[in-house]
Each structure stands twice: as structure tokens, then as C-alpha cells.
Amino acid sequence: xxxxxxxxxGDPAGIGPEIIAKAWAARGEHRLLPFFAVGDPRAITACWxxxxxxxxxxxxxxxxxxxxxxxxxxxxxxxxxxxxxxxxGARCALHSLELAAGLTRSDAASGLVTGPVxxxxxxxxxxxxPGQTEFIAERCGISGENAVMMLAGPSLRVVPVTTHVxxxxxxxxxxxxxxxxxxxxxxxxxxxxxGIEQPRLAFAGLNPHAxxxxxxxxxxxxxxxxxxxxLREEGIDATGPxxxxxxFHARARATYDAAICCYHDQALIPIKTLHFDxxxxxxxxxxxxxxxxDHGTAFGIAGKDAAEPGAMIAAIRMxxxxxxxRAAQR
Numbered sequence: 001x002x003x004x005x006x007x008x009x010g011d012p013a014g015i016g017p018e019i020i021a022k023a024w025a026a027r028g029e030h031r032l033l034p035f036f037a038v039g040d041p042r043a044i045t046a047c048w049x050x051x052x053x054x055x056x057x058x059x060x061x062x063x064x065x066x067x068x069x070x071x072x073x074x075x076x077x078x079x080x081x082x083x084x085x086x087x088x089g090a091r092c093a094l095h096s097l098e099l100a101a102g103l104t105r106s107d108a109a110s111g112l113v114t115g116p117v118x119x120x121x122x123x124x125x126x127x128x129x130p131g132q133t134e135f136i137a138e139r140c141g142i143s144g145e146n147a148v149m150m151l152a153g154p155s156l157r158v159v160p161v162t163t164h165v166x167x168x169x170x171x172x173x174x175x176x177x178x179x180x181x182x183x184x185x186x187x188x189x190x191x192x193x194x195g196i197e198q199p200r201l202a203f204a205g206l207n208p209h210a211x212x213x214x215x216x217x218x219x220x221x222x223x224x225x226x227x228x229x230x231l232r233e234e235g236i237d238a239t240g241p242x243x244x245x246x247x248f249h250a251r252a253r254a255t256y257d258a259a260i261c262c263y264h265d266q267a268l269i270p271i272k273t274l275h276f277d278x279x280x281x282x283x284x285x286x287x288x289x290x291x292x293x294d295h296g297t298a299f300g301i302a303g304k305d306a307a308e309p310g311a312m313i314a315a316i317r318m319x320x321x322x323x324x325x326r327a328a329q330r
Contacts, residue, residue: 002033002327003110004061004070005319006100009039010115011093012046013085014297015307020115021048022309023316024069030313033320035113036061036070038103039096042080044071047303058108074099082303090121097132101139104288111289111319112136113312116297130164132292133283140286145178148185148284150258151268151294152318153275156248157258158267159186159284170263171206171219179203179227179260186258187236189284192329193322194257202247202256203228203240204266210243219262248274268294277310280318289322291315 010016020037021044023030037044041052051068055061061070074096078088097114104112114132129135130144137147150159161182162173183201190199203224204210207217214221224241231238239256246252247259248270261267271279271294279294293311301307 002323003108004058004065005033005035005111005113005316006058006072006103006109007035007037007113007316008096008100008115009037009043009093010096011085011118011121011297012040012043012080012089013082013302014116014118014299015302016115016297017043018047018302018305018307019293019309019312020044021050021069022307023312025050026309026313027065030317032313032316033110033323034062034065034070035316036072036109038072038100039074039115040076040080040092041071041073043092044069046080047082047305058103072099083299083301085118085121085297085299087121087124090118090125090127093117094122094125094127097135098139101136101288104290105140110323111291113315113319114290114292115312116293116295118297118299133281133290136283136290137286140288142286146181146185146285148182148189150186150189150282150284151271151279152282153271153279153314155250156253156271156274157190158261158271159258160261160264160267162263164264167263167265174206174219174223174262176223176227176230179224180230183227183231183236183238183260184234185285186260189282190257193282193284193289193325195325195328196257198237199258200237200256201231201239202242202252202259203238204244204247204259204261205241206262208243208245210241224262277308278314279311280315282318282322289319289326291319291322
């Protein structure tokens with residue numbers, strides 16, 4: 001029997017607890033793999049009146065799954081008030097993440113789904129990672145540079161080569177080596193977690209019109225094109241660089257399995273425009289399956305029964321699909 005998924009609640013004052021509970025309520029409709037929440041159960045009861053099944057061991061989650069939302073308790077998160085984050089909640093979120101990641105790494109859970117956290121609150125308690133992805137990568141013994149953030153929806157998958165950095169720094173950070181490394185991990189991840197035998201990667205240029213042959217920028221000529229050539233020599237189906245403004249209409253999306261983008265917004269604007277309520281962040285290059293809804297804590301609507309659970313449902317479903325693809329290749 002497949003072990004259940006571990007779902008860290010994220011910040012207890014955000015919408016993570018609510019969308020996890022709503023995902024459990026929709027488990028039958030979406031045929032979700034059994035999962036258990038990791039965190040302070042009071043964060044669930046503060047925003048949801050449905051049944052909870054407290055568990056002390058991940059192995060108990062499967063039997064309890066149809067009776068109530070299984071919850072593995074993490075220590076007191078302080079006074080929990082939806083919409084009002086504080087450092088106690090940040091500590092609880094971090095401990096929930098660490099426990100859920102550890103359980104997944106030890107195979108007590110089959111995969112990890114992470115709820116949204118407040119980076120500013122985490123930084124207040126000494127968290128020194130750019131995000132949850134880098135933290136999880138380190139816990140898995142993987143360099144943060146070798147973990148790739150892919151955002152995926154029903155009709156589009158995108159990978160930003162650079163992530164949470166200032167736009168002014170992107171050109172200096174791009175290199176042939178970085179582009180090639182991210183693309184290799186992407187191709188392998190599409191094979192392992194999506195079952196795509198020969199992934200097609202399309203590369204966006206950095207500059208308008210992909211640089212116009214060097215007239216308005218040389219990054220395409222000096223960096224992206226050589227990286228594509230190297231990848232093609234390695235047998236990876238890599239094409240481009242293309243003008244980014246022509247890559248995301250329906251006909252263009254049908255020609256590739258993932259778009260490799262130069263910077264954060266170049267990748268995230270199209271995925272959030274097309275699939276805002278069902279976009280998933282999946283980390284490639286890890287020994288475990290890790291997904292997350294592609295949105296933040298939404299403190300402004302926390303506790304108001306207004307949070308849309310679609311992205312959390314999609315993250316749980318995608319984790320289950322990735323686990324199945326990996327198992328089929330063993």
C-alpha cells in the first residue's frame with residue numbers, strides 16, 4: 001500500500017489550513033491520494049468545522065482518512081488568529097515543514113505537499129533560505145542550485161532559470177552552465193515525475209524579440225543559444241531562443257512540454273494568467289516528490305471561508321501522479 005502524503009500546513013494564520021481542509025472535503029470528487037496535515041490542529045478548527053482525526057503516526061492516516069482530516073500535531077503555535085501572522089506561527093510553520101520533510105525523506109510519507117508560508121515572518125526567526133524549496137533541497141542533501149522550481153498547470157509548465165532575485169541582476173546571473181544545469185534537471189524531472197519519455201524544452205529569450213539578432217541585447221547569442229546547442233548535443237530536444245511574447249498562446253504551447261524562462265515573472269505571469277486557481281509548484285531534482293500550491297498565504301482572506309482550494313487540490317493530485325510515474329519506472 002502506498003504511504004500517505006504529508007501536507008505541511010504553512011503559516012497557521014494564512015489560508016493553508018483552510019485549503020487543506022477543503023481539499024480533504026473534496027477528496028472523493030478528485031480521487032486524492034490519502035494525506036495527513038502536519039501542524040497545529042487549532043489552525044484547522046479556527047477556520048473549519050469539519051471532522052478531524054488526530055493521529056500519532058503517519059501509518060494511521062490511511063485508515064482514518066474517510067473519518068476525518070488526519071492531523072499530526074506540531075507543538076503549540078501560540079495564539080492563532082487567522083489573518084494575523086506572528087513569530088510563534090512562523091516557528092510552528094517551520095517545525096511543521098521540517099517534520100513533514102523528514103517523514104517523507106524516511107518514506108513514512110510517500111510525498112510532500114507544502115502549504116504557503118510568510119517569508120518575512122520566517123526571516124524574523126532566523127530562517128536564512130530564499131524559500132521552502134531551498135530548505136527542502138538541503139534537507140534532502142541536494143544543492144539548492146540543483147533543485148529546479150517548475151510551475152505546472154493543465155496546459156503549461158514553466159521553469160524560471162533565476163528565481164527570487166532583482167530583475168537588474170538577472171543578466172549577470174545567467175550563464176551557459178546555469179541554463180544547461182537547469183534544463184538537464186527539467187528534462188529528467190519530466191521523465192521521472194510526468195512520464196514524458198522525450199521532453200521538449202522551449203527557451204525564452206531575455207530581451208524583447210529575443211534580442212533582434214544582437215541589436216537589443218546579446219544574451220541570446222552569447223548565453224542561451226550556446227546552452228541550447230550543448231543540450232542538443234546531449235540528446236535533449238531543446239529549441240529557441242524565442243521571443244517570450246510569442247511563446248504562450250495555445251498553438252505555441254502545443255509545441256513543447258516545458259518553457260525555460262530567464263527570470264521569475266517571465267515564467268510566472270503566463271502560468272498564473274492561465275491557471276491561477278490550479279497552478280502547482282513542483283520541485284524537480286529531489287529524491288522525494290514535493291509540490292505546493294502556486295500562491296501565497298493570502299492573510300487578507302484567511303478565516304473568512306473565502307479561500308479557493310483548487311491549487312491545493314491540484315498540488316495533492318499532482319504529487320500522487322508523480323509518485324505513480326516514479327513507481328512505474330522502478
